[in-house]
Amino acid sequence: MTIYNFYLFDRNGTCLYYTDWNRKKQMTMSKEEEFKLMYGMIFSIKSFVSRLSPTDMKDGFLNYSTSKYKLHFFETPSGLKFIMNTDLSVGSMKDVLHQMFSSIYVEYVVKNPLCALDQPITSELFKNKLDEFVRGLPQFAVKPGS
Amino acid sequence: MTIFSVYIINKAGSLIYHYDAPNTTRPAVEKTFSYPLELVLKVFDEKVTVAFGERDGIKVGHAVLGINGIPAEGRFLKDKREILEVLSSEKNYPINVKFGRPPLSINERIMLASMLHSLFAIGSQLSPEPHSSGIRTMETDTFKLHCHQTMTGVKFVIITDPKQGHVDAILKKMYEAYADFALKNPFYSLDMPIRAELFDNSLQSVIEQADKYGISNI
Numbered sequence: 001m002t003i004y005n006f007y008l009f010d011r012n013g014t015c016l017y018y019t020d021w022n023r024k025k026q027m028t029m030s031k032e033e034e035f036k037l038m039y040g041m042i043f044s045i046k047s048f049v050s051r052l053s054p055t056d057m058k059d060g061f062l063n064y065s066t067s068k069y070k071l072h073f074f075e076t077p078s079g080l081k082f083i084m085n086t087d088l089s090v091g092s093m094k095d096v097l098h099q100m101f102s103s104i105y106v107e108y109v110v111k112n113p114l115c116a117l118d119q120p121i122t123s124e125l126f127k128n129k130l131d132e133f134v135r136g137l138p139q140f141a142v143k144p145g146s
Numbered sequence: 147m148t149i150f151s152v153y154i155i156n157k158a159g160s161l162i163y164h165y166d167a168p169n170t171t172r173p174a175v176e177k178t179f180s181y182p183l184e185l186v187l188k189v190f191d192e193k194v195t196v197a198f199g200e201r202d203g204i205k206v207g208h209a210v211l212g213i214n215g216i217p218a219e220g221r222f223l224k225d226k227r228e229i230l231e232v233l234s235s236e237k238n239y240p241i242n243v244k245f246g247r248p249p250l251s252i253n254e255r256i257m258l259a260s261m262l263h264s265l266f267a268i269g270s271q272l273s274p275e276p277h278s279s280g281i282r283t284m285e286t287d288t289f290k291l292h293c294h295q296t297m298t299g300v301k302f303v304i305i306t307d308p309k310q311g312h313v314d315a316i317l318k319k320m321y322e323a324y325a326d327f328a329l330k331n332p333f334y335s336l337d338m339p340i341r342a343e344l345f346d347n348s349l350q351s352v353i354e355q356a357d358k359y360g361i362s363n364i
Contacts, residue, residue, distance in 0.1 A: 004274035025276040034272070041268045048261050049286050051254065052305065054150045055173060056205045056247065059287040066269055068278035085274050 004085040011079025148307040156337040157299030159263030174246030175203040181239040209248035323348040
């Protein structure tokens with residue numbers, strides 16, 4: 001099991017925070033382009049899923065998987081989007097993403113008066129706490145031989 | 147085992163076949179209102195939909211399907227009256243309005259199919275590991291989408307209950323049916339919508355079998 005990377009978007013599509021741990025593929029496009037592509041994809045998936053659903057939805061889109069990775073998605077009612085890529089063996093990350101929101105984002109960004117809420121996060125404290133939290137997760141264990 | 151619907155998308159992203167399970171009825175709620183209406187309605191995408199105010203099973207996003215038993219057609223009633231006008235005049239009350247999730251029109255399905263086609267491609271582009279395929283499964287709280295892309299680029303998509311595990315066997319069976327009854331049909335031109343009775347029947351029997359005996363026995 002391993003965690004590849006993490007994106008945090010606000011409701012306007014600004015990438016507030018990005019970090020990666022065990023990412024193997026390097027992108028040919030710039031980070032800004034990648035963020036836009038990711039946000040656009042998530043936005044479309046949300047609309048796609050809400051129209052395709054046979055019944056009314058509560059949480060909406062949760063995750064998707066390809067042959068190599070699994071993308072987990074969590075959105076708060078305020079429109080913050082937490083996106084995490086892991087490998088395929090990881091189960092539901094809903095609680096983990098919710099915890100990142102409630103005990104890291106709220107604690108170290110919202111409660112920090114020096115952090116503007118619609119700007120990319122520069123707080124070192126937030127970065128360190130998030131890194132520490134993710135590295136402590138049982139899902140983080142790096143695959144042997146990689 | 148619940149299969150809600152099946153879509154087949156050709157390599158260019160257009161919908162060539164779709165099937166809805168007959169037992170999946172979209173929920174509808176009928177209720178009699180007195181003046182003024184407690185819901186906020188808006189015209190969205192040529193449909194009168196609920197924008198605010200959920201009550202008695204009526205949810206945001208539901209569309210007006212009919213008034214006093216007269217079915218709706220877009221934002222008009224079948225008798226050519228505009229729905230919002232009917233609902234705004236007090237003399238029509240008490241009024242019986244039927245709400246429900248709007249059914250997918252064929253144009254919407256075509257659009258959703260091409261949307262999935264590009265999401266599929268972006269999914270593989272944004273992969274953190276090299277050589278990733280496109281989206282294979284997509285999970286939500288109400289359904290799970292399974293997508294199987296063949297070597298020739300045709301995508302078989304089925305939408306099932308979220309608890310449904312591996313459905314690869316069903317997808318493969320559908321591919322078999324496609325190869326046997328669509329591709330071998332001399333009147334079928336490639337990448338065009340599939341209209342073959344034999345294919346319909348064999349696809350339905352795959353789904354029925356899966357429903358009855360579970361996927362292990364197909």
